[in-house]
Amino acid sequence: MSHWKSPKWPFVDALVARNRAVVLGPDSSGGVSAVRYVALTSPEKDLSGRIGDTMYVLLSCAISLDGYLDDTSGERLVLSNAADLDRVDAERAGVDAILVGAGTVRNDNPRLSVRSPARRAAREAAGKPATPLKVVLSNGDLPQDAAFRADGESLVTGGSVDEVLARLAARGVTRLMVEGGGRVLTAFLASGRVDELQLVIAPFFVGDRAAPRFVHDGRFRWHKDHRATLAAVEPIGNVVLHRYLLGESAVDGHWLAHAVALSRRCPPSTTAFSVGAVIVDAAGERIAWGFSRETDETVHAEESALAKLAADDPRLAGATIYSSMEPCSTRKSRPLSCTRLILDAGVRRVVFAYREPSTFVVGEGAEQLAAAGVTVVERPELVAEVREVNATQLAPPGR
Numbered sequence: 534m535s536h537w538k539s540p541k542w543p544f545v546d547a548l549v550a551r552n553r554a555v556v557l558g559p560d561s562s563g564g565v566s567a568v569r570y571v572a573l574t575s576p577e578k579d580l581s582g583r584i585g586d587t588m589y590v591l592l593s594c595a596i597s598l599d600g601y602l603d604d605t606s607g608e609r610l611v612l613s614n615a616a617d618l619d620r621v622d623a624e625r626a627g628v629d630a631i632l633v634g635a636g637t638v639r640n641d642n643p644r645l646s647v648r649s650p651a652r653r654a655a656r657e658a659a660g661k662p663a664t665p666l667k668v669v670l671s672n673g674d675l676p677q678d679a680a681f682r683a684d685g686e687s688l689v690t691g692g693s694v695d696e697v698l699a700r701l702a703a704r705g706v707t708r709l710m711v712e713g714g715g716r717v718l719t720a721f722l723a724s725g726r727v728d729e730l731q732l733v734i735a736p737f738f739v740g741d742r743a744a745p746r747f748v749h750d751g752r753f754r755w756h757k758d759h760r761a762t763l764a765a766v767e768p769i770g771n772v773v774l775h776r777y778l779l780g781e782s783a784v785d786g787h788w789l790a791h792a793v794a795l796s797r798r799c800p801p802s803t804t805a806f807s808v809g810a811v812i813v814d815a816a817g818e819r820i821a822w823g824f825s826r827e828t829d830e831t832v833h834a835e836e837s838a839l840a841k842l843a844a845d846d847p848r849l850a851g852a853t854i855y856s857s858m859e860p861c862s863t864r865k866s867r868p869l870s871c872t873r874l875i876l877d878a879g880v881r882r883v884v885f886a887y888r889e890p891s892t893f894v895v896g897e898g899a900e901q902l903a904a905a906g907v908t909v910v911e912r913p914e915l916v917a918e919v920r921e922v923n924a925t926q927l928a929p930p931g932r
């Protein structure tokens with residue numbers, strides 16, 4: 534079976550060209566069909582069919598050490614410092630729309646604009662408005678002279694998170710920043726439609742339970758057995774920024790980048806590719822990692838990572854293997870391919886960046902895994918980096 538790379542599957546390449554992930558699955562006859570395809574930003578959304586196109590949803594807010602968004606003074610409490618407010622301004626400049634709830638407008642009367650003249654000019658140079666669309670969620674009245682109505686386009690809308698996202702998607706919004714307040718943040722987190730949370734913690738207490746909390750009660754997808762992925766922690770003066778990845782696509786991108794970073798640690802070779810692999814369990818914890826030639830001259834990345842776990846490790850059944858390259862399906866130097874080892878380990882999900890070129894052997898790992906019922910996700914956005922790591926191996930003969 535080699536139709537994975539055959540002209541019979543031109544749409545696969547077309548999807549890759551459109552920067553989309555390809556998800557393969559088995560068909561009823563035991564063959565392989567590309568049953569689903571998803572945009573890189575948010576596969577869960579496309580797969581659910583809830584909104585037609587994809588949107589990256591970023592939540593951003595600042596809290597006190599005791600978890601409050603504000604105090605009870607009726608004035609906006611600034612928890613961030615100047616450097617963090619400038620970082621937030623840069624995030625604003627990178628989105629298509631900024632969203633807050635009516636409670637925030639009534640309490641803070643925010644402008645919701647990009648402030649930096651340089652960032653405004655850069656947006657305009659790119660053919661965008663100087664400041665993103667301002668979206669206020671409200672089913673009631675808002676002051677006509679509210680500050681958000683000046684400086685750029687605004688939209689007051691209401692309804693469920695799904696309805697609002699569908700409305701914004703129809704207007705071409707592909708990156709949305711949600712700034713608050715507590716009820717809106719809770720509604721977005723409970724909806725499961727958030728890709729990333731940027732949470733800043735300021736070093737003081739509010740100490741008043743009547744103050745607005747960051748998150749209210751709710752049922753959330755992330756709990757003690759299904760943790761969010763911590764992507765970065767950054768001190769900014771006396772506040773600390775935490776970046777959590779909450780969407781499956783963002784999480785996949787994070788671990789795949791980690792696998793590619795590991796591939797840079799491979800001892801050099803001209804006869805075998807340099808690959809990195811990470812195994813992450815269902816709770817979101819990295820449980821093993823490896824890279825080519827890590828422990829001997831011929832060991833592969835997936836093989837090295839799997840060898841660090843017991844064959845009956847119960848976490849393997851719910852785990853995902855991330856590999857910078859498609860798992861191999863034939864070995865010259867070993868009896869079992871990485872595809873076979875993955876199947877034998879009972880891993881049900883594989884994410885990789887680069888389809889193995891037929892430089893050393895013809896690869897059918899993706900097809901064989903998918904035919905065995907494994908979910909295989911190809912994320913081509915890191916292909917250039919994988920090719921750079923393997924530049925020597927991929928160079929045409931004679932160079």
Ligand SMILES: NC(=O)C1=CN([C@@H]2O[C@H](COP(=O)(O)OP(=O)(O)OC[C@H]3O[C@@H](n4cnc5c(N)ncnc54)[C@H](OP(=O)(O)O)[C@@H]3O)[C@@H](O)[C@H]2O)C=CC1
Binds near residue numbers: 603
């Ligand atoms: N520190 C920080 O980073 C930030 C702090 N804040 C603070 O948060 C506080 C405001 O938070 P809060 O009072 O919870 O109000 P919100 O800003 O969360 O607004 C909630 C209101 O939004 C409207 N709404 C419409 N649709 C929805 C929906 N689907 N889900 C939720 N709300 C919807 C409703 O208004 P309506 O009644 O009109 O229907 C609802 O009452 C302020 O004190 C502000 O200072 C705010 C942002 C950031």
Ligand SMILES: Nc1c(N[C@@H]2O[C@H](COP(=O)(O)O)[C@@H](O)[C@H]2O)[nH]c(=O)[nH]c1=O
Binds near residue numbers: 594618633641
């Ligand atoms: N207080 C607070 C934030 N508050 C958010 O910023 C909004 C103010 O926007 P603007 O009027 O354009 O400056 C406010 O309404 C709320 O959404 N954000 C932060 O990053 N850190 C903070 O400490």
